[in-house]
Structure formats: structure tokens, C-alpha cells
Amino acid sequence: MTYRISSLEDYHDTYQRSTVDPEAFWQEQAETFSWRKKWDQVLDWNFQEPRIRWFSGGVLNITENCLDRHIPTRGDQVAILWEPNDPKEDAISLTYRELLAQVCQCANALKKLGIKKGDRVVFYMPMVPELAVAVLACARIGAVHSVVFAGFSAQALADRVNDAEAKMIICSDFNQRGAKHIPVKKVVDQAMAMGCPSVERVLVHRNTGDEITWTEQDVWWHEEVPHQDVTCPAEPMDAEDMLFILYTSGSTGKPKGVVHTCGGYMVYTCFKFKNAFQYDEGDVYWCTADIGWITGHSYIIYGPLLAGATSMMFEGVPTFPDAGRFWEICEKHKVNQFYTAPTAIRALMAKGNDWPAKYDLSALKVLGSVGEPINEEAWHWYDTHIGKGNCPIIDTWWQTETGGIMITPLPGITDTKPTFASYAMPGIQPILVDADGNLVEGNDVEGLLCIKFPWPSMLRTTYGDHERCRQTYFSAFRDLYFTGDGARRDKEGRIRVIGRVDDVINVSGHRMGTAEVENAINEHPAVIESAVVGYPHDIKGQGIYAYVIVDNESDEIAAEIRSVVTREIGPIAKPDKIQVVPGLPKTRSGKIMRRILRKIASKETSRLGDVSTLLNPEIVETIIEGSKEA
Numbered sequence: 001m002t003y004r005i006s007s008l009e010d011y012h013d014t015y016q017r018s019t020v021d022p023e024a025f026w027q028e029q030a031e032t033f034s035w036r037k038k039w040d041q042v043l044d045w046n047f048q049e050p051r052i053r054w055f056s057g058g059v060l061n062i063t064e065n066c067l068d069r070h071i072p073t074r075g076d077q078v079a080i081l082w083e084p085n086d087p088k089e090d091a092i093s094l095t096y097r098e099l100l101a102q103v104c105q106c107a108n109a110l111k112k113l114g115i116k117k118g119d120r121v122v123f124y125m126p127m128v129p130e131l132a133v134a135v136l137a138c139a140r141i142g143a144v145h146s147v148v149f150a151g152f153s154a155q156a157l158a159d160r161v162n163d164a165e166a167k168m169i170i171c172s173d174f175n176q177r178g179a180k181h182i183p184v185k186k187v188v189d190q191a192m193a194m195g196c197p198s199v200e201r202v203l204v205h206r207n208t209g210d211e212i213t214w215t216e217q218d219v220w221w222h223e224e225v226p227h228q229d230v231t232c233p234a235e236p237m238d239a240e241d242m243l244f245i246l247y248t249s250g251s252t253g254k255p256k257g258v259v260h261t262c263g264g265y266m267v268y269t270c271f272k273f274k275n276a277f278q279y280d281e282g283d284v285y286w287c288t289a290d291i292g293w294i295t296g297h298s299y300i301i302y303g304p305l306l307a308g309a310t311s312m313m314f315e316g317v318p319t320f321p322d323a324g325r326f327w328e329i330c331e332k333h334k335v336n337q338f339y340t341a342p343t344a345i346r347a348l349m350a351k352g353n354d355w356p357a358k359y360d361l362s363a364l365k366v367l368g369s370v371g372e373p374i375n376e377e378a379w380h381w382y383d384t385h386i387g388k389g390n391c392p393i394i395d396t397w398w399q400t401e402t403g404g405i406m407i408t409p410l411p412g413i414t415d416t417k418p419t420f421a422s423y424a425m426p427g428i429q430p431i432l433v434d435a436d437g438n439l440v441e442g443n444d445v446e447g448l449l450c451i452k453f454p455w456p457s458m459l460r461t462t463y464g465d466h467e468r469c470r471q472t473y474f475s476a477f478r479d480l481y482f483t484g485d486g487a488r489r490d491k492e493g494r495i496r497v498i499g500r501v502d503d504v505i506n507v508s509g510h511r512m513g514t515a516e517v518e519n520a521i522n523e524h525p526a527v528i529e530s531a532v533v534g535y536p537h538d539i540k541g542q543g544i545y546a547y548v549i550v551d552n553e554s555d556e557i558a559a560e561i562r563s564v565v566t567r568e569i570g571p572i573a574k575p576d577k578i579q580v581v582p583g584l585p586k587t588r589s590g591k592i593m594r595r596i597l598r599k600i601a602s603k604e605t606s607r608l609g610d611v612s613t614l615l616n617p618e619i620v621e622t623i624i625e626g627s628k629e630a
């Protein structure tokens with residue numbers, strides 16, 4: 001069994017052990033899993049290349065650890081508990097035994113449709129049980145899954161499919177979100193029409209039954225999957241074989257495919273799940289993230305299933321049919337651990353205290369927050385109105401690239417402090433450096449957050465472009481992984497992650513690259529140049545502010561730009577504010593001074609600093625004037 005820390009003293013001892021001899025520590029954790037063959041070497045690493053290999057030579061299949069391994073002890077326990085969008089429909093529960101059978105059927109169907117070890121399969125699906133089943137089916141046969149959030153546009157989907165050279169897309173007919181039916185398959189058709197030459201098959205799951213257009217590559221899920229055998233041998237995988245690719249935004253235009261491998265990811269996500277949530281046998285655990293993001297991968301599917309937990313999966317949205325939906329679900333399924341994003345908390349907080357007050361939330365033991373900094377007001381509301389002052393809040397800091405939770409309080413073990421992710425998990429050595437890479441020591445200080453030593457679930461590469469991985473994460477500071485975040489260490493040594501220091505904005509917990517949004521805006525024929533920055537937003541955490549230079553301004557320009565961005569990326573990237581400007585503040589070398597634009601967008605114009613070194617200092621006043629109307 002994966003080790004679970006049980007006291008403060010235990011945490012300190014474990015932490016100490018894990019940093020003095022990380023290899024011995026992780027080897028001990030790895031031994032709690034089932035391997036076909038033990039590894040030859042625990043760790044082989046070099047951050048300069050970067051080369052990171054954990055448990056190499058070890059042979060395993062992660063689904064045997066998520067499923068088969070649990071059958072003798074918990075075959076009839078619910079593995080996935082699914083709650084539909086519409087509360088009038090029934091919940092579905094899949095036991096470990098049932099889930100294994102469905103995964104095997106799907107795996108056999110994938111094989112029959114020509115999918116082999118190493119092939120990439122892209123998902124574009126709603127939060128239905130079939131998504132979890134098919135993700136695990138890929139892992140069963142060694143195919144690499146790449147789940148694309150079903151809110152992305154056809155263009156964004158096609159870009160990802162082509163980058164991954166995916167052989168198959170798995171989608172639904174329609175997606176249900178609140179009162180709406182969203183045509184998922186149609187988006188796939190549009191992506192295919194844009195050109196996805198690697199795709200041989202589209203496997204379509206019938207979700208709503210609304211009519212769709214049928215093309216020759218399409219195969220119905222219900223005509224293939226349920227007819228397959230309920231057993232399927234698990235493909236033996238090297239610990240360092242690819243498990244999945246997940247695309248995420250960075251500071252340059254194109255999203256990058258973060259690559260995770262089988263062995264290290266398994267060991268790490270399970271350990272962090274058990275410890276961060278202090279999961280007890282029989283608990284019902286619920287993470288509200290979408291499986292299109294890393295949180296859904298690690299903390300709806302892999303972490304909980306590896307730990308033998310009951311993991312809830314929810315199809316809908318927090319405000320449908322009303323703003324009590326989350327709390328109603330917590331009451332109905334007696335949820336013990338609840339994990340969500342600050343954006344959702346702020347949105348529900350804005351709907352008033354009466355909603356949570358209507359429901360019995362007494363089963364809750366631990367509340368979690370993830371994806372963006374949680375502000376103090378939201379933290380207190382969560383604590384008071386959801387936890388009733390009895391549930392420790394774990395503010396978990398981590399990233400797509402880190403694979404699992406890195407910095408968090410341990411509930412009931414370490415203390416908690418609003419807005420602080422607080423303490424490094426075992427095996428994690430966070431440090432702060434200044435812009436020149438000098439170590440920022442002591443407490444009550446700020447710096448750039450870096451991690452000192454490899455941990456098992458860190459990214460291995462960016463798909464098809466290893467140099468980009470090196471440049472982005474390993475070139476800024478020698479022998480350190482650079483997170484892209486700024487952080488503060490308080491007087492007692494707790495860490496507070498303040499936010500991105502690169503050109504990435506965090507909108508409702510979703511990462512958006514400013515360059516990516518600018519590229520999309522520039523697709524509008526009237527746009528000459530644009531600059532995008534983040535600004536504080538009450539609900540979303542950060543909003544998107546776009547400054548655009550256009551060649552003929554019309555009344556419709558803002559609406560048109562929003563629709564271009566929706567087409568290019570998806571509605572999540574739509575700018576909240578668009579200001580037409582006659583020019584952008586630039587340095588003498590022609591670089592846009594984003595610092596100034598950020599200040600103007602945040603209405604901090606009294607602290608602009610020196611603008612005299614700009615090529616065009618006079619533009620600043622004009623932009624400030626114009627911003628009053630944006």
C-alpha cells in the first residue's frame with residue numbers, strides 16, 4: 001500500500017528522508033505497485049539536456065495497477081461514480097470489476113480498429129464515463145492518449161491532432177452543459193475538413209442522440225465496444241514509455257504537448273493523492289475538474305484509481321439547474337473530499353450564502369483548491385460556508401508539467417493559511433531565485449519559483465520538440481526546473497504562489513498564452529497589431545485585456561475580434577476587454593512594453609514608472625485616456 005503520512009512528525013521525517021536520499025525514497029514507494037519486471041535504475045537525470053528517467057527498465061501497465069490489482073480486494077467497490085448534467089437523470093456507478101471489463105472491451109475495440117502501442121489517440125469528449133473508460137483503454141494497449149478540452153475550437157483541435165499525428169479521434173455526438181447541447185462531433189468534422197491526414201478513424205459515442213453528419217471514417221461506439229470480449233491482456237510498458245500527451249499554453253504562440261510517461265507518473269500521482277487528501281477507505285472523493293486538463297487526468301482518473309478510491313465524475317456545470325448543484329451533489333453522494341478551482345468558488349460565492357446553507361455538507365472532511373491563486377475572501381467563504389470551519393483547505397500548487405501536486409498543506413497534519421500553498425510535499429525541493437539565478441535565502445522573501453531535483457512525474461519532453469522543453473523549463477537557471485511562477489516565502493517558511501511571471505495568463509484556472517491570443521486576434525483582417533495582457537478579474541482571477549491597432553475602426557470590431565478568437569482557440573480565450581489604440585508602447589528595439597500595458601489594464605496608472613526610454617512615450621497618455629472607456 002502507498003504510504004500515508006499520519007502526523008506532523010511523520011511529515012518532517014518523511015520529507016527529510018525524501019530529500020536526503022530521493023532515490024531510496026521513491027524506490028520504496030514504487031515497490032508498493034505491481035510490476036511485471038523491476039527497474040534496472042531508479043533515476044538517471046541531467047537537466048541540461050534534459051534527460052529524466054525514473055525506474056527505467058521496469059515493466060508495468062498502469063491499468064493493472066488502477067484496476068486488476070484491486071479486483072481481489074475491492075472488485076465490488078465503486079470506482080467511478082458518475083453524476084449527470086441533469087439532476088433528473090440517474091447517477092451511474094461502475095465498480096472496479098465493471099470498470100475493468102469496460103476498459104477491456106474498449107481496448108479490444110481500439111485494437112480491432114487498428115490502434116497499436118505508441119499510436120496517438122485524441123479525445124474530444126464531454127465528462128461521461130466513456131471518456132474515463134477510453135482513456136484507460138488506451139493505456140491498457142499502450143496507445144498514447146491526448147485529451148483536448150471540448151471547449152476548444154475546431155482549429156485548436158486540428159492543431160493538436162496534427163502535432164500529435166493522431167491516428168484516431170474519440171468524440172461524442174453532442175455534449176450537454178447546463179441547458180445546452182453542444183455539437184462536439186460537428187467540431188471534429190470541421191477539424192477534419194481543415195486537414196488531419198493522420199486520422200484514420202473517428203470513434204463516436206452516442207451521448208444525447210441528436211442528429212449528426214456521418215462520414216466514412218466514423219465508427220459508432222455502441223456498434224463496436226459492447227460486442228468485444230471483457231478481458232484484454234495489458235500491454236507490457238517500459239516505465240519510460242509515453243503514457244499521454246497533454247497540450248498546454250506557454251509564452252510562445254503554439255501550445256506544447258507535455259509528455260508524461262508510465263512509471264514515475266503512476267508512483268507520484270498515487271502517493272500525492274493519498275497524502276494530499278488523506279483519503280480513508282470508503283471515502284467518496286470528488287474533483288470537479290474537466291479531464292481535458294491535467295487535474296482531471298491525475299486527480300479524477302489515475303491518482304484515485306491507483307489508490308483504490310471512489311472517484312466522482314460530474315458531467316455538468318456548477319450553476320445548472322441552479323447555483324446549489326455542487327452542494328446538492330455533495331449531500332446526495334456524501335462527498336468526503338471536494339476539490340475545485342477558485343473560479344468556481346468565487347462564482348458560487350457571488351450567488352450568495354443561501355445555496356450551500358440548503359444542503360447537508362457534514363460528510364465533507366477536506367476541501368481542495370487548484371489551478372490559480374485563491375484570494376483571501378474566497379478562501380474564507382469556502383472555509384465558513386462549505387467547510388463550516390471543520391475542513392482543512394488544501395491549496396494545492398502544481399502544473400501540467402509537474403504531473404501531480406507539489407506544494408500543499410497536508411490536511412489535519414500541517415497548518416493552513418489563507419492564500420498559501422504552504423509546504424513542499426515529500427520529494428519536492430522548491431527554491432526561490434532572483435532574475436540572475438541567485439538563490440533567495442531566508443524567510444519573508446520573494447523570488448522566482450524553481451524546483452531543485454527531479455521528481456518521478458515531471459514532464460520528460462514536449463512532444464516532437466525536445467529543444468522547446470529544454471528552452472522553456474531548463475535553460476533559464478542551471479540545474480533547476482523553472483516553473484514560470486513567482487512566489488513568496490513567509491516568515492515561517494510557507495510558500496505562496498503569486499502567479500505567472502511569463503507571458504501566460506490564468507483565466508478561470510485555464511492557462512492562456514498571450515502570444516496565442518494575439519495570433520488569433522491578428523487573424524482579423526482589419527487588425528494590424530495587438531498586445532494582450534492579464535488584469536485582475538473578480539470571478540475569473542484574471543481577465544484578458546487586448547489592445548489592438550486596426551486599419552479601419554468600426555462599431556463591430558470588438559464583436560468581430562471576439563468571434564475570430566472563438567474560432568481560432570475557443571470561447572475561453574475571448575478577450576474581456578478590447579481597446580482600440582493608435583499605437584503600442586515600444587522600446588527602442590521595437591519590443592512591446594507589456595509592463596506598462598498591464599498597469600493600465602489593472603488601473604494602476606499612478607505607478608507606471610519611467611516611460612521616457614520608450615520609442616513613443618506620448619502614446620502612454622493616449623492609451624490611459626482610451627482605457628477609461630474600454
Ligand code: WTA
Pocket residue numbers: 248293294295369370371372373374395396397398399400401421483484485497498499500506509510511
Ligand atoms: C497556477 C494546474 C497559485 C500556476 C494544476 C501554475 C496556482 C499554473 C495554483 C499551472 C495554486 C496552479 N496557487 N497558482 N494553488 N495551482 N496555479 O498547468 O500559475 O493548468 O503555473 O495546472 O496554474 O496550470 P496548469
